[in-house]
Amino acid sequence: xxKKNESNQKFKSNSTSSLYIKDTIGNPNVDTLLxxxxxxxxxxxxxxxxxxxxxxxxxxxxKNPLSFEEIDTSIPPSVDQIYHFFCxxxxxxxxxxxxxxxxxxxxxxxxxxxxxxLHGSNWKRVALSALILASKVWEEQAVWNVDFLAVFxxxxxxxxxxxxxxxxxxxxxxxxxxxxxxxxxxxxxxxxASLIEKSNHFQLExxxxxxAERLEKRSQDVASKSENNSEGTKLPRRNSxxxxxxxxxxxxxx
Numbered sequence: 001x002x003k004k005n006e007s008n009q010k011f012k013s014n015s016t017s018s019l020y021i022k023d024t025i026g027n028p029n030v031d032t033l034l035x036x037x038x039x040x041x042x043x044x045x046x047x048x049x050x051x052x053x054x055x056x057x058x059x060x061x062x063k064n065p066l067s068f069e070e071i072d073t074s075i076p077p078s079v080d081q082i083y084h085f086f087c088x089x090x091x092x093x094x095x096x097x098x099x100x101x102x103x104x105x106x107x108x109x110x111x112x113x114x115x116x117x118l119h120g121s122n123w124k125r126v127a128l129s130a131l132i133l134a135s136k137v138w139e140e141q142a143v144w145n146v147d148f149l150a151v152f153x154x155x156x157x158x159x160x161x162x163x164x165x166x167x168x169x170x171x172x173x174x175x176x177x178x179x180x181x182x183x184x185x186x187x188x189x190x191x192x193a194s195l196i197e198k199s200n201h202f203q204l205e206x207x208x209x210x211x212a213e214r215l216e217k218r219s220q221d222v223a224s225k226s227e228n229n230s231e232g233t234k235l236p237r238r239n240s241x242x243x244x245x246x247x248x249x250x251x252x253x254x
Contacts, residue, residue: 030090032202033100036192038082040104041118041127045076048117058166059122059129064159066124066152073120085124086131092151095135097204101185102134103127105177106167114170128152129167132160133175137219176219179212 057063061071089095107130110116118126132148145160168175186206193202207215 030095030097030100032193033097033189033204034083034086034090035079035196036189037100037104038079038086039192039196040189041082041107041123042076042079044107044111045082045118045120045123048119049076051117053119054115054117055119055122056116056166056170058163059116059125061125062121064125064163065154066128067154071120076120077123082123082127085127089128089131089148089151093135093147095131096138098138098207099131099134101182101189102138102177103131104189105181105185106130106133106171106175109174110167110170113172113174116170125163126167128160129163132164133167133222137175137177137222138215175222176216178216179207182207182212182215 062073065071086100090100107118107126110126110130111118116122116126128148132145145164146157148160149155149157183206186204190202190204
């Protein structure tokens, strides 16, 4: 149940100077990145409430739920709510911090290329699809859509495959990411971190030359494989089916 006075803060962004997150992921690199990314994404969502709405049903969580809980689409989510959403995914899937930067890059590219509006009804599915894509670009071991069902019991493998394909189509299969573009997001997020609490925990280093070359090559490979695979990309990642069954009980994201 939302507090009555929350409606008076409908279009107000959380102050970066007073940002407080009760739960952390335990990894300073990821934790600070998620804080900063949540602030940026909330700004895009608020802009979506204030501008002409451009939606697609595939991203609408009221029609394609990720969990079994009702969602409130009347107001933008708080930074805390966005952070919690990402935190549970990174905690359960044990994703590296670089995926957070790639995810934000894909979300902003999606908004720019398609004109899609982020909103209380669609931001989770947009963010999830961008994060799945980011993990497939960055990770060298198996990435399967089924891995993410541990966090989203209301979804299905078929649903996530359609979601991934929709994002790729809107991006025109352009998921290649140059090292310079990654660096742009890295330094912008690091600058934002300097304005909020725990800024001294931003210990993630810029990409090395080898990592930058690998990122550009893998992102191009994923784009090529995705365009020829209607069921979504299937690249190697650490989680096997057996490992998935041994994970903690699913956490429902509200």
